[in-house]
Amino acid sequence: MIQLDYKSSVPICDQIVNGIIRLKALGILKNGSQLPSVRQLAMQLSVNPNTIQKAYGILETNGIVCSVKGKGSFVSDDTAAEQAVLDRAKANFLEAVAKARELGLTTDQLTELVQQSKEGVDAK
Amino acid sequence: MIQLDYKSSVPICDQIVNGIIRLKALGILKNGSQLPSVRQLAMQLSVNPNTIQKAYGILETNGIVCSVKGKGSFVSDDTAAEQAVLDRAKANFLEAVAKARELGLTTDQLTELVQQSKEGVDAK
DNA sequence: AAACTGTACTAATTGAAATAGTACACTTGT
DNA sequence: ACAAGTGTACTATTTCAATTAGTACAGTTT
Numbered sequence A, B: 001m002i003q004l005d006y007k008s009s010v011p012i013c014d015q016i017v018n019g020i021i022r023l024k025a026l027g028i029l030k031n032g033s034q035l036p037s038v039r040q041l042a043m044q045l046s047v048n049p050n051t052i053q054k055a056y057g058i059l060e061t062n063g064i065v066c067s068v069k070g071k072g073s074f075v076s077d078d079t080a081a082e083q084a085v086l087d088r089a090k091a092n093f094l095e096a097v098a099k100a101r102e103l104g105l106t107t108d109q110l111t112e113l114v115q116q117s118k119e120g121v122d123a124k
Numbered sequence C: 001a002a003a004c005t006g007t008a009c010t011a012a013t014t015g016a017a018a019t020a021g022t023a024c025a026c027t028t029g030t
Numbered sequence D: 001a002c003a004a005g006t007g008t009a010c011t012a013t014t015t016c017a018a019t020t021a022g023t024a025c026a027g028t029t030t
Helices: A012-025 A038-045 A049-061 A079-102 A107-123 B012-025 B038-045 B049-061 B079-102 B107-123
Strands: A065-068 A072-075 B065-068 B072-075
Touching: A012 A038, A012 A049, A038 A049, A049 A065, A079 A107, A079 B079, A079 B107, A107 B079, A107 B107, B012 B038, B012 B049, B038 B049, B049 B065, B079 B107
Parallel strands: none
Antiparallel strands: A065 A072, B065 B072
């Protein structure tokens, strides 16, 4: 379900956080559904349980999941958190736009690239 | 001229590489002009000369600068390299678009964000 | 010759990330 | 009550990339 790149410079912990946010945004993880336990997911992804714990902790801090001692971790249905994810996505995207501009890409070029990638999504 | 973030997880070496590419794209560094020497820039940015050397080496490998033993390092006017920088910028931007889409942003929203940031640039 | 360039090493240091291991508190089902 | 599952909280250790430190060599310019 989550694809890890162990060689990447992006910490595994962050990859897991992003992966779960992504799965939720895509609707694959339904609100309120239960996530694999810390130990289970650690086995599944072949990483240390501490790494999963850290990832779940970050997600909980951001209101994206909700962990209950003794019961498990669940996908939160906090709409404020969903909005926060959207806001962060926008902010990240704007950063990318700024970087692309600095390297010489124009507004028209950027707009065209966005449209082109839409066609790719539609084609799928 | 180059702004470094020493706390960033992005290696200083990479920041310097990106900074020079950026300055060249913005036209601040003219083609053929001389760059600060390895030791000079190291002093200026308060980093180790080796770090500058590494950055210059990467830039040279990519045809963006040209270093001559005993003379100095110069901004290259290799058009192929400039195209390569543009291509890379496009690829990076497309990645950012894909990530934003995964987090729930639509094509219309992305297009709007690009337009908005254009206004910001114009206003400046 | 002196003073500047880039280049090429090795060694040491630093810091973040991940692992290993253990322990504790809580819930559920038997 | 008990066992087996949950999340949580630590400390110690390991690993690895990035950076620093130091030195040396080769070329150019004056």
